Amino acid sequence: MELIISLIIFLSGGFIFGYAFTFPRMEGTNYPGPGFFPKVVGFGLMVLSFVFIVKNIKKRAWPRVPRFKEIKYELINVLAIIASVLFYIYVSEYLGFLVTVSIILVSLMLLLKVPWKKSFILGIGATVITYLLFNRLLSVPLPGGFFMW
Amino acid sequence: MDGALWNSLVQLSHPFTILVIILASLYGLFIGSIPGLTATMATALLVPFAFWLDPVPALASIVTMQAMAIFAGDIPAAIVRMPGTPATAAYTEDSYTLGLQGKVRLVLGVDVVSSSFGGIMGAIALILGAPLLMKFAMQFTSYEYFWLALLGLSTAAFITTVSPLKGLISVLLGLFLSTIGIEITLGFSRYTFGSQNLLGGISFIPAMIGLFGLAEVFRNVRKKELQAPLAKIEKGKMLGPALKVIWKYKINTVRGGIIGILVGALPGAGADIAAWLAYGIAKKFSKHPEKFGKGAIEPIVDAGVANNSALAGAWIPALVFGIPGDSVTAIVIGILMLKGLRPGPVIFHQYTDVLVSIYTVFILANLLMIPFGFLAIRVSSHAMRVSKNVLIPIILLMCIVGSYAINNNPFDIGVMLVMGIVGFILEENGFPVGPIVLGLILGPILEQNLMISLIKSQGGVAQFFTRPVSAVLGAGTIVVWLLPVVSFIRRKLSVKSD
Structure with missing residues (x-):
């Protein structure tokens, strides 16, 4: 895993470095322009991640693909969290805060094996409290959705 | 004054x-008191509320919350x-072993008193030290600020992490x-x-909530919930015996306090490292x-005071x-900037009441x-x-709403998500997240002063x-950079001589 991460950091570093060359320079002066700082950062990332790449190749620490069974539990949960955030970003505008968040909370609690009665009461309760707290008390414009005025 | x-x-008193x-x-x-949920995460989730408050109650809430959370971390350690x-990890083993011997009350009593003493010592250091340093800071120009930012980033990367190279990568990413x-x-x-949303830069608060809040959510859903049997808290007095222990180890108390203050003031190192160091020195x-x-009760005093x-x-x-000493103060600087208060000598001149309120709250919180x-x-x-399993979905909700509430911009929820995933993957593989935040907040200071x-x-x-200066x-800064190099060479030499 460290090898993969180092590779990604190396490529990102290269990109940051290379892309910084497209930034304008202050002509006729001898101090560096907007590209200077990112170039240093990008170059630094390349050098450091390269050290880890070499280290891992020397140790022959090839990334191991874990068996689905071993990581099933955590994989499903982690993906569910990511999916919940994406669901909120894309759906809350249409369904509104109350409906979207209730769906997210209740289904996550059910996934984490909270008893279903408790999931519904706490999930919907927490949604309503958060709504009142942020929308009414702190006047954050939370999405109302299609059936709110 | x-x-x-x-x-x-x-x-x-309002x-x-x-x-x-x-x-x-x-x-x-x-x-x-809930294992797995940290004080930093608590701060990140407090930000949307703090944002709506006036500066004094906002800062007061963070100071008190953090002091209480660091103490409360001791409770499940003993039980x-x-x-x-x-921050409690250093002395968990000692606390629990004493707890098994039927001394839960004593341990927890010592935890409360040592935390309170430590907090008050820290507050006194802040009250006396900050104005002194400020006189010094008045003479700083861009050269000094450049070095200061670089020094802060360097200590965060090299001194306070297990792997200096990984720490440095984190700093650079930030x-x-x-x-x-x-x-x-x-x-x-x-x-x-071409993204309009990125013109103003990565919003600091959503990034913070992602790195400290959402990443914590990921970590917690990976593991199945353990229902550990709880140790019973016996009946009896607490304060008296605890004070006796503190009196017996008064040197430890003072020593722990000083170590804590110094480590705390070091950029990137916070309560957890202070506790480990105080434990080792004890x-x-x-x-x-x-x-x-x-x-042993002795290190609980040292480390409990230090954190x-x-x-x-x-x-x-x-x-x-304006150089944060730990992740929480990094968040605090973020809030101050949002409120138009730029940390530095200006605060000392124009916002004395805010400053004195911070001092007072530190004392008050630790008495409370x-x-x-x-x-x-x-x-x-x-x-x-x-x-x-009930709390995690609710914390996720707080992450979402919290990152949205600052700018009312759904894009920020995306920033939070990306930072959460990145922070989670990096931390799982030994790349510390603290230096990323420090890089993010010190980056502009470093670059602007350099330019x-x-x-x-x-x-x-x-x-x-x-x-x-x-x-x-x-x-x-150069010394800090040389330290890991020297230790690397020494390690190589000792391997060869073996």
Whole structure:
């Protein structure tokens, strides 16, 4: 895993470095322009991640693909969290805060094996409290959705 | 100063501020006593609320919440052998072993008192140290600020992490994130790829909530919930025996306090490292080092004092230079900037009442800790029974709403998500997240002061070393850079001689 991460950091570093060359320079002066700082950062990332790449190749620490069974539990949960955030970003505008968040909370609690009665009461309760707290008390414009005025 | 003290007392005695302080205390005690939920996460989730408050109650809520959370982390350590926050990890084994011997009350009593003492020592250091340093900071120009930012980033990367190289990568990633958006010298937009949302740069608060809140959610859903049997808290007195222990180990108390303040003031190192260091030093000087780790009360005093005194210690560089001493003060700087208060000498001149309020709250919070702490110990067995599987979805909701609430921009929720995933993957593979945040917040300070300095000196570098203070800071930075190199060479040499 460290090898993969180092590779990604190396490529990102290269990109940051290379892309910084497209930034304008202050002509006729001898101090560096907007590209200077990112170039240093990008170059630094390349050098450091390269050290880890070499280290891992020397140790022959090839990334191991874990068996689905071993990581099933955590994989499903982690993906569910990511999916919940994406669901909120894309759906809350249409369904509104109350409906979207209730769906997210209740289904996550059910996934984490909270008893279903408790999931519904706490999930919907927490949604309503958060709504009142942020929308009414702190006047954050939370999405109302299609059936709110 | 007297007028400011009076003003701050008036502001703090406002019923609303008192309510905020009490709620923040309860919140801190609750989060702190749940293993796996950290004080930093609690702060990140508090930000959307703090954002809507006036500066004094906002800062008061963070100070009290954090002090309470770091203490409350001690409770599950003694009862279920799990530190409530990383700051307790150093002495969890001792706490639990003593707990098994039927001394839960004594351990928890010592925890409360040592935390309170530590907090007050830290507060005194902050009150005395910050104005002194500020006089010094007044003479700083862009050269000194450049070195200071670089020194802060270097200590964060090299001294306070297990792997200096990984720490450095984290710092650089943070620095890169800080370059996104409009740049100051030419007003050129960098790495925005035409996105309007990125022009202003990566929003700090959503990034923070992602790195500390969402990443924590990921970590917690990976593991199945353990229902550990709870140790029983026996009946009896708490305060008296605890005070006796503290009196017996008064040298440890003072030593722990000083270590905590110094470590706290070091950028990137916070309460958890302070506790580990105080524990190690206590062991070196103890008459009974063999008992350490096997149920000794002595290191609990040292480390328990240190982790709370570190909290105030971290505020010193944050208020004086705008260089955060730990992750929480990094968040605090973010809030101050949102409120238009730029940390540095200006705060000391124009916002004396805010400053004095911070001082007062530090003292107040640590006095409140004694009654609140004892109360928390009483109800702790209930708090620990709250299922984490119920809390996690609610924390996720707080992450989403919190990152949206600052700018009312759904894009920020995306920033939070990306930072959460990145932070989670990096941390799981040994890349520390703290330095990323430090890089993100110090990046602009570092780059702007570098650019201003270079423009002033017409591209020359000599001026970075010719001013006396700047030369000292520069030399300090170079020493910090050489430390890992020296230890690397020494390791290689000792391997060869074996």
